[in-house]
Amino acid sequence: NPHREAQRRPPGPGDKAAGRSVMSSLARLATCNLNQWAMDFRGNLERIEASIREAKAAGCTFRTGPELEVTGYSCEDSFLEADTLAHAWESLAALLASDLTDGILCDIGMPVMHRNVSYNCRVVLLNRRVVGVRPKVCLANDGNYREMRYFTPWFIDPTSPGYGALEQYYLPRIVRELTGQRTVPIGIFAVAALDTALAFETCEELFTPLAPHIALSLDGVEIIANGSGSHHQLRKLQTRIDLVRGATAKAGGVYLYANQKGCDGGRLYFDGCAMAWVNGECVAQGSQFEGLDEVEVVVATVSLSDVRAFRASFIARSSQAASAASIPRVEVDFALTLPYADQLCSAPSRPSPPRLHSAMEEIALGPSGWLWDYLRRSGQRGYFLPLSGGADSSSTAALVAVMCQRVVEELGAGSERSRSRVLADVRRVTKRADYTPPDWRDLCGKVLVTCYMASEFSGAETRARAALLAEQIGCLHTSISIDGMRSAVCETFAAMEVHSGGVRSEAVRRRPEMKTKPRDYAELTQNLALQNIQARSRMVMAYFMAQLMPWATDGDETTAGGSLLVLGSANVDEALRGYYTKYDCSAADLNPIGGVNKRDLKAFLEWAGRERGIGVLARVADAPPSAELTGAEGAQLDEEDMGMSYDELAALGYCRKVERCGPLSTFLKLRDRWADGRALTPSIRARGAAAPVTFDEQVAQKVKDFYFYHAINRHKMTTLTPSYHAESYSPDDNRFDLRPFLQNARFDEQFKAIDEAVAAAKAARGES
Numbered sequence: 001n002p003h004r005e006a007q008r009r010p011p012g013p014g015d016k017a018a019g020r021s022v023m024s025s026l027a028r029l030a031t032c033n034l035n036q037w038a039m040d041f042r043g044n045l046e047r048i049e050a051s052i053r054e055a056k057a058a059g060c061t062f063r064t065g066p067e068l069e070v071t072g073y074s075c076e077d078s079f080l081e082a083d084t085l086a087h088a089w090e091s092l093a094a095l096l097a098s099d100l101t102d103g104i105l106c107d108i109g110m111p112v113m114h115r116n117v118s119y120n121c122r123v124v125l126l127n128r129r130v131v132g133v134r135p136k137v138c139l140a141n142d143g144n145y146r147e148m149r150y151f152t153p154w155f156i157d158p159t160s161p162g163y164g165a166l167e168q169y170y171l172p173r174i175v176r177e178l179t180g181q182r183t184v185p186i187g188i189f190a191v192a193a194l195d196t197a198l199a200f201e202t203c204e205e206l207f208t209p210l211a212p213h214i215a216l217s218l219d220g221v222e223i224i225a226n227g228s229g230s231h232h233q234l235r236k237l238q239t240r241i242d243l244v245r246g247a248t249a250k251a252g253g254v255y256l257y258a259n260q261k262g263c264d265g266g267r268l269y270f271d272g273c274a275m276a277w278v279n280g281e282c283v284a285q286g287s288q289f290e291g292l293d294e295v296e297v298v299v300a301t302v303s304l305s306d307v308r309a310f311r312a313s314f315i316a317r318s319s320q321a322a323s324a325a326s327i328p329r330v331e332v333d334f335a336l337t338l339p340y341a342d343q344l345c346s347a348p349s350r351p352s353p354p355r356l357h358s359a360m361e362e363i364a365l366g367p368s369g370w371l372w373d374y375l376r377r378s379g380q381r382g383y384f385l386p387l388s389g390g391a392d393s394s395s396t397a398a399l400v401a402v403m404c405q406r407v408v409e410e411l412g413a414g415s416e417r418s419r420s421r422v423l424a425d426v427r428r429v430t431k432r433a434d435y436t437p438p439d440w441r442d443l444c445g446k447v448l449v450t451c452y453m454a455s456e457f458s459g460a461e462t463r464a465r466a467a468l469l470a471e472q473i474g475c476l477h478t479s480i481s482i483d484g485m486r487s488a489v490c491e492t493f494a495a496m497e498v499h500s501g502g503v504r505s506e507a508v509r510r511r512p513e514m515k516t517k518p519r520d521y522a523e524l525t526q527n528l529a530l531q532n533i534q535a536r537s538r539m540v541m542a543y544f545m546a547q548l549m550p551w552a553t554d555g556d557e558t559t560a561g562g563s564l565l566v567l568g569s570a571n572v573d574e575a576l577r578g579y580y581t582k583y584d585c586s587a588a589d590l591n592p593i594g595g596v597n598k599r600d601l602k603a604f605l606e607w608a609g610r611e612r613g614i615g616v617l618a619r620v621a622d623a624p625p626s627a628e629l630t631g632a633e634g635a636q637l638d639e640e641d642m643g644m645s646y647d648e649l650a651a652l653g654y655c656r657k658v659e660r661c662g663p664l665s666t667f668l669k670l671r672d673r674w675a676d677g678r679a680l681t682p683s684i685r686a687r688g689a690a691a692p693v694t695f696d697e698q699v700a701q702k703v704k705d706f707y708f709y710h711a712i713n714r715h716k717m718t719t720l721t722p723s724y725h726a727e728s729y730s731p732d733d734n735r736f737d738l739r740p741f742l743q744n745a746r747f748d749e750q751f752k753a754i755d756e757a758v759a760a761a762k763a764a765r766g767e768s
Contacts, residue, residue: 025305026343027196027336029223029254030055030063033272033286035262035294037377038072039084045070045091047295048108050417052100054297061336062105063297066260066270067203067229068120070110074266079150085113086172092123093174101125105191105334107200109227111151114169114186120151122200122227124191124330129179132330133169133186137212140204144231144268144725144736147204154188162215162325163188185330188212190221192329195337196304197221199327203228206243217251218317218324222307223336225256232271232366234359234600234726237288240273241354249280251317252310254302261287261296263373267725267732269366276300279310281351288357289365292372292410293418303348304337360607363600367592367724368403374565374590375403375447376425381562382447384546385569386538386585387470387477389452389462392569392593394469394620395601398608399592400448400567401473404440405612411437431550431560441474448475449549449564453482453538457636461623468616476553478545485537486530535584542566542585565589568721573598573649575720576731577706578713579642587721594723595730597653598625598646643684643705650729652706657729657737663750667703667757671696694767696758704751711745 032051036044048069055063067073070088078084088110095101095108105126112121112133119135135154139147156163169186176182190199199221201212206226213224224247230240240257248255254276261272274286276298284300311317338346357365375382383400387393410422427435430446437443452458452466463479470477494510512526546564554561568588570580572595580586593601602621609617625638625646639645644652651673655666674680675695683701685708686692692701710731717733718741731737 025195025303025308026301026338026346026348027062027223027254027304028058028060028299028301028338028346029256029276029336030058030060031225031256031258031274031276031284031286031298031300032063032065033259033261033274033296033298034066034069035373036066036069036072036260036264037262038074038076038265039078040072041070041087041091044072045094048091049095049098049100050295051297052095052104052106054295055299056100056104058297058299059338059342060104060299061334061338062107062198062223062225062256064107064200064225064227064256064258065109066258067109067227068111069227069260070108072264073229073260073270074264074268075150076146076266077150079111079118085111085118088112089172089174092125093178095125096128096130096175096178099128101128103127105131105193105198105332105336107225107227109202112169112186114167117152118150119154120147120202122202122225124200126332126334130171130175130181130184131191131332132166132184132189134188134200134202135186136202136205137163137188138205138208145204146735156188162327163212166328166330185328187328189328189330190216190219192331194333194335196223197329198223198225198336200224201226203230206247211247213247213253213255214251215325216327217247217253217311218321219327220321221253221327222304223254223256223302226258228257228259229270230259231268231725232288232362233728234362234596237271237273237356241275241282241356244275244277245280245282245354248277252279252314253307254278254304256300261289262294263370263377265377267722267734269370269724271366272296274298275354276302276349278302278348278351279306282354283349283351285352285354288355289362289369291414291418292369292406292422293415294421295417300349301346306348358607359600360604360611363596363604363726364399364402364608364612365406366726367399367596368406370724371400371403371590371592372407376429378565379428379562380565381429381431381550382449382564383567384542384549384564385448385450385567386453386542387450387466388569389464389466389469389620390623391598391601391605391620391625392571392574394465394617395593395596395605396567396569396591397448397450397469397473397475398605398612398614398617400475401440401444401614402608402612404437404444404447404473408437408440408443431554431558431562435557444474445476448473449545449553450475450477451542451545452477452479453541454479455482455486455534457534462626465616465620465623469614469620472614472616476549478549480541482534482537482541485541486533489533489537490530532581532584535581538585539583539587542588567591568594568723570594570721571596571598571601572723572727572730573646573653574638575717576653576729577642577644577649577709578716579638579709580716582716582719587719589721591721591723594721595726595732596724597650597727599650639681641684642709643681644702645681648681648702649706652703653729653731656706656710657731663703663707663747664753664757666706667700667754670703671699671761674699694758694762696761700754700758703754704747707747707750708745711743711747714739714743715741717741 122134124131166185166187168183260270276284286298498505518524566588568591570586605621655661
């Protein structure tokens, strides 16, 4: 390889730059965002190969990629299958069998089994050989992460300095036959190139108090690569940026961050933002959401001289480094810096402030990207959405519209590779072999069907808003009445026959009635049953229509058939409170807003109406939230039904999940945070003479109401539709918020402790 030989050749007497080659310090390095898919070995390999080719074409000598990029991050229990590890090595062998690793050091993320223990690893390749295997030390095992279900952290003896000695890893046969190597080092090491030292940190390790980059930088490692699998959460990117900035601002050095970008098969959306930092400054940054290209390579030219000068001038740091533990080195006969003559034609990448999206942009771009990845990879025809004209379903419709806008934007402005792939995806989804969308509204009309599912309680305003929204985004809009379904169910109940149990058939009540203001539990029971059958009828019709609408509406352009994915529209606060009907329209295939709170949704509607050209959304945002199950909008209000406002729900949910508070701790925190003169929503459990009077009593009752309703409705969370994870207090029972679904809703001791705290505070103020 001429390029490799040029790098390895020492300057000779005839080389005019020979005397100045010691100054060679510019290195061109690559990191990337890859849209990987769990268990898609062929597709994942193709995207890895494309990223390496682009890095080489840019003149890079090093490339790093996302965590577990060979398999995809979200394989979950498939990581426990021997097949998964075997296919991962087959993919790595394909890289080694080609010329892709010639002249470039490659850092690849994949699972590796060593001595019958599975590790989450980085495998380092160079010139068609394996340099070493670096296992992850600190595994992510909280929130959405379950790495310790599949992997074991690499053991570090806490009584010894450093990261311990290296062990020998025996390569599988498929790799041995390609490289001629039998073993390679495994453990925590630095790659010692001819001109610098480079090492690795993996995702969660960056977030830990004693992160590996501290010891690595003190031992003279100048370049640290972090292959990450970090998912989006609203307002989370700032934390990531602060950590990388802090790592290089204190310790100096080059830090490369790689990440997945997209939906790789689950509730999470990985939000990219590959970055390169030098001495606390961002010198290159990839997109967090923008663009639909599956491969995004971020290149930075960095000055190692700047790193050395920064560190040497920080005397306190140098004092620590002089006595720091040594990290094992694995030597390679390879230079990362550019030849001196090339450096004279190059310059370091200039620093610039990192780019951050607003929360509204995050809501628009994250879930819309998740929806597109899911749709194109699922093989379905599009989406079906029950559109009520309210804030939640309108937000979901707006996100599908944003998805269509982004697809059409990519067809016009994306890379040649991306335009080709996106167009192929569009034609496969729409079942139209020659279709090219002229605009985003035309595409929306091909992939989104909405339906206003009216009842006798529906209002003219919500019907009008739904129709206008559908017109503004271009989707296929329909309407039906569910009154006939509700009546049929009621008549079926009335015709029920009783055969046993000691109850006379003629004594059975058969005609439940809807009461606008139920006076007792018997009337409330009838109300709930009649409200729930309306909601469940909508779910049944949604799935029926999702299967039939392509057949019903396909014209001469296609007869390929297919079905639609049903979209749900329950927000995170309603799920937390249990304010929805089990197996109603919240029971769907996907829910893009299930992790977004009501306050953010309202702000998003205002933003999307203004920034995305969907003007009716501002009108939707101004409307009071209503289920319209007992009366039209205005006659039935969500916050009155729940006995708590959405703002109160958000604060309660944050205490419960994010701050890990039980009832007493929640009360103690909120009596302080809410002591600003605000009026609290009246309780629906403590009324009349039992209603709380003092502020402390009102907060106490609010906390009790919240925990009571969450407990009695916790069973609903076991059936929550898979939702885009966006909020830190999501009650998603599948993996994020794990609690029993049968709970003691009395909370005897917990609520007693709250009452005692209220009484103690009253006594301390001298009140009787």
